[in-house]
Amino acid sequence: MALADGPAAGEAKVVWYNDPVVRGRIFQGLTLAFVVFLTWGIIHNTAVNLQSRNIAQGFGFLSTTAGFDIAQSLISYPQDADYGRAILVGLVNTVLVAVLGVILATIFGFIGGVARLSSNYVVRKLATSYVEIVRNVPLLLQIFFWYFGVLRVLPGPRDSIQPIPGWIFLNNRGLIMPQVTMTKLTADAMFYAVLAAIVAILVLRSVFRKLQERTGTQAPVFLISLAVLIAFPVVAYLATGAGITLTAPAKSTFNITGGTRVIPEFMALLMALAFYTGAFIAEIVRAGILAVSHGQTEAASSLGLKPNNILRLVVVPQALRVIIPPLTSQYLNLTKNSSLAVAVGYPDLVSTGGTVLNQTGQAVEVIAIWMVIYLGTSLTTSAFMNWYNAKMAIRER
Amino acid sequence: MTMTSASDTAPIAFVRHEMVQAEPPPPSMVGMQGWLKKNLFSTPGNILLTAVGFFLAAWLIWQVVDFAIVRAVFVGTSGEDCRKSPDVGACWPYVQAYWKLFVYGRYPIAERWRVDLTGLVFVVLLVPLMIPAAPLKRLNVILFFLIFPVFAFSMLVGGWFGLPHVETALWGGVLVSLVVAVTGIVMSLPLGVLLALGRRSKMPVIRLLSTIFIEFWRGVPLITVLFMASNMLPLFMPAGVDVDKLLRALIGVSLFSAAYMAEVVRGGLQAIPKGQYEGAMALGLSYWRMMGLVVMPQALKLVIPGIVNTFIGLFKDTTLVSIVSIFDLLGMINFTRTDSAWAAPTTAMTGYLVAAVFYWVFCFGMSRYSMFMENRLNTGHKR
Numbered sequence: 001m002a003l004a005d006g007p008a009a010g011e012a013k014v015v016w017y018n019d020p021v022v023r024g025r026i027f028q029g030l031t032l033a034f035v036v037f038l039t040w041g042i043i044h045n046t047a048v049n050l051q052s053r054n055i056a057q058g059f060g061f062l063s064t065t066a067g068f069d070i071a072q073s074l075i076s077y078p079q080d081a082d083y084g085r086a087i088l089v090g091l092v093n094t095v096l097v098a099v100l101g102v103i104l105a106t107i108f109g110f111i112g113g114v115a116r117l118s119s120n121y122v123v124r125k126l127a128t129s130y131v132e133i134v135r136n137v138p139l140l141l142q143i144f145f146w147y148f149g150v151l152r153v154l155p156g157p158r159d160s161i162q163p164i165p166g167w168i169f170l171n172n173r174g175l176i177m178p179q180v181t182m183t184k185l186t187a188d189a190m191f192y193a194v195l196a197a198i199v200a201i202l203v204l205r206s207v208f209r210k211l212q213e214r215t216g217t218q219a220p221v222f223l224i225s226l227a228v229l230i231a232f233p234v235v236a237y238l239a240t241g242a243g244i245t246l247t248a249p250a251k252s253t254f255n256i257t258g259g260t261r262v263i264p265e266f267m268a269l270l271m272a273l274a275f276y277t278g279a280f281i282a283e284i285v286r287a288g289i290l291a292v293s294h295g296q297t298e299a300a301s302s303l304g305l306k307p308n309n310i311l312r313l314v315v316v317p318q319a320l321r322v323i324i325p326p327l328t329s330q331y332l333n334l335t336k337n338s339s340l341a342v343a344v345g346y347p348d349l350v351s352t353g354g355t356v357l358n359q360t361g362q363a364v365e366v367i368a369i370w371m372v373i374y375l376g377t378s379l380t381t382s383a384f385m386n387w388y389n390a391k392m393a394i395r396e397r
Numbered sequence: 398m399t400m401t402s403a404s405d406t407a408p409i410a411f412v413r414h415e416m417v418q419a420e421p422p423p424p425s426m427v428g429m430q431g432w433l434k435k436n437l438f439s440t441p442g443n444i445l446l447t448a449v450g451f452f453l454a455a456w457l458i459w460q461v462v463d464f465a466i467v468r469a470v471f472v473g474t475s476g477e478d479c480r481k482s483p484d485v486g487a488c489w490p491y492v493q494a495y496w497k498l499f500v501y502g503r504y505p506i507a508e509r510w511r512v513d514l515t516g517l518v519f520v521v522l523l524v525p526l527m528i529p530a531a532p533l534k535r536l537n538v539i540l541f542f543l544i545f546p547v548f549a550f551s552m553l554v555g556g557w558f559g560l561p562h563v564e565t566a567l568w569g570g571v572l573v574s575l576v577v578a579v580t581g582i583v584m585s586l587p588l589g590v591l592l593a594l595g596r597r598s599k600m601p602v603i604r605l606l607s608t609i610f611i612e613f614w615r616g617v618p619l620i621t622v623l624f625m626a627s628n629m630l631p632l633f634m635p636a637g638v639d640v641d642k643l644l645r646a647l648i649g650v651s652l653f654s655a656a657y658m659a660e661v662v663r664g665g666l667q668a669i670p671k672g673q674y675e676g677a678m679a680l681g682l683s684y685w686r687m688m689g690l691v692v693m694p695q696a697l698k699l700v701i702p703g704i705v706n707t708f709i710g711l712f713k714d715t716t717l718v719s720i721v722s723i724f725d726l727l728g729m730i731n732f733t734r735t736d737s738a739w740a741a742p743t744t745a746m747t748g749y750l751v752a753a754v755f756y757w758v759f760c761f762g763m764s765r766y767s768m769f770m771e772n773r774l775n776t777g778h779k780r
Contacts, residue, residue, distance in 0.1 A: 024600050
């Protein structure tokens with residue numbers, strides 16, 4: 001008791017340089033000073049170096065005419081477009097390959113993950129080999145494999161492979177598909193029809209849920225939703241005079257003209273990204289399914305649920321809780337890995353930015369643009385993830 | 398009542414007195430037949446899957462065997478031999494002609510023994526380090542992590558002890574792949590541990606700086622980091638200071654993987670219960686002793702799979718240096734396959750097959766070793 005009464009005397013005995021609080025402040029101050037000094041040194045050196053090399057500073061170059069071609073562009077990219085436009089085209093291309101890659105990788109991953117747990121020996125071993133081989137070979141090598149090994153050795157335009165003769169052509173210049181043209185009326189009508197269908201489905205689902213809570217009868221929600229989703233746009237299409245025309249590509253002796261061409265660089269990158277990330281997703285899915293204890297399945301079936309309902313209502317929601325966080329980081333990885341496009345010359349953000357960098361020499365600005373875009377995507381996704389995680393977390397008493 | 402008393406005393410003819418011997422399971426449930434039925438042919442759907450899977454597997458294996466062996470060209474002196482038939486498989490003479498380039502790059506031929514010696518010392522030090530039962534662990538660790546880097550640097554770069562200087566621009570192939578990977582691994586672990594401790598520190602400035610550093614590197618693709626290292630690092634340096642091209646890539650790769658390592662280690666730190674910290678503090682241990690003696694050994698053990706996964710990722714990512722024109726194994730293959738003397742339809746694929754096998758063996762080996770270590774260090778704390 002006497003000891004507890006005299007903390008003041010105890011404190012006085014600590015020499016100031018042994019006080020953890022003071023030490024912490026001094027240490028932090030030193031670190032901060034060091035970092036500030038380092039940053040200042042870097043900025044100073046960069047300014048001096050840029051001046052001595054006669055490189056302009058600032059983002060003025062973005063409105064200078066670019067003067068280089070881009071092989072694939074979803075938005076208009078005229079001859080006299082400026083560097084800013086070129087980088088924007090690259091960004092759109094990155095988004096395109098990332099979105100399609102995420103969809104494909106998810107499909108491959110879920111099939112792979114479920115197949116690894118299959119009771120069928122052949123299927124199980126096939127999925128295991130897929131995961132173990134693809135995960136342990138560098139992505140860049142796989143991109144080269146698809147590009148130089150598979151797509152570039154396809155026959156030339158003259159002997160194109162035609163999965164649907166006269167309509168689809170596959171050759172070493174890419175995949176050529178019929179061009180789709182829509183009248184503005186039909187396009188608008190179908191867009192609004194899809195929106196209307198989504199609203200209708202949301203309303204129907206809540207109606208059916210209420211019905212089930214009241215009477216216990218289950219309606220075939222999924223089938224009805226699917227029917228609505230298909231029927232609305234079809235009705236809109238027919239009502240506005242069927243304004244969609246398909247123009248088949250024309251095959252001449254040496255080349256194929258018309259149609260929509262998917263360039264081989266894009267296909268190689270997409271296939272490699274999807275297979276590679278799919279292998280990682282397969283492992284995540286497998287771990288997620290294994291994380292749901294067998295007791296849950298047994299309890300569900302003793303409640304009388306049908307096998308597909310056990311999967312849908314009991315196993316998958318619990319597995320998703322384990323699957324979603326690593327799955328999101330795989331999606332982010334895929335997006336960042338799409339920057340490997342530069343290796344096969346697919347005009348993504350890094351690839352077009354690299355060309356701009358070489359032409360203007362403004363490394364600092366171009367790299368800053370890259371960093372801001374990729375960092376922005378990552379941090380936004382992380383923020384979304386944290387929100388989703390909090391929402392999905394087990395609500396304990 | 399009467400029945401029980403009767404059964405207690407008088408034997409009743411229709412009640413058995415001993416257990417029935419278990420019948421052997423029906424032949425269709427055991428042995429080869431049972432296995433086949435259970436794993437391959439249990440339902441019609443399964444039979445279909447088996448058939449489809451079997452044909453897919455057979456087709457894939459046949460594609461590889463056909464390409465690498467059946468249709469392959471084994472002897473030849475130039476690309477001419479691999480161009481003779483339109484339907485040719487792997488072009489092995491190409492690998493035979495260039496394999497030294499794949500291993501050493503353009504390292505001067507007279508000096509290649511230095512690479513061999515460094516590689517030999519590396520293996521001799523690494524193998525006992527990886528075998529848990531091998532003696533003299535402490536000495537081994539000091540030799541491997543402190544003495545070997547100095548030795549390797551002076552051997553490979555040269556310029557003293559009468560060894561001629563070899564520019565890093567001449568390095569290439571597997572040599573560069575391993576130099577980048579080993580440097581990245583050796584640098585990223587201590588840096589990552591420090592960053593993880595920083596991110597969990599109670600000092601706000603340290604925590605903020607560590608968090609910014611980690612999130613920055615994790616948020617950008619490695620290829621932009623390498624572009625940054627090769628384009629911007631020279632700008633950051635005072636005028637007249639030139640940073641070696643390979644060194645730029647090494648710095649980029651090390652910082653990049655340190656950030657990933659930090660997140661893995663942080664996961665381990667978070668899994669250590671508070672009681673461990675409090676126990677260590679109650680013993681009067683200082684911060685560094687508490688971390689070094691109590692917390693880190695437990696935390697690192699927990700995250701071995703994560704650490705090895707980061708190493709595997711780093712090893713695969715070394716291929717990216719070929720994009721900033723440093724000739725690692727993949728860069729060397731890309732460089733030689735365009736040689737007009739060896740231009741043939743399958744030269745590229747042959748080279749990529751060799752590279753794929755190389756990377757696969759290393760990465761798969763690492764993942765298996767981590768599983769082994771995980772089991773060995775599992776002291777039963779896991780649920």
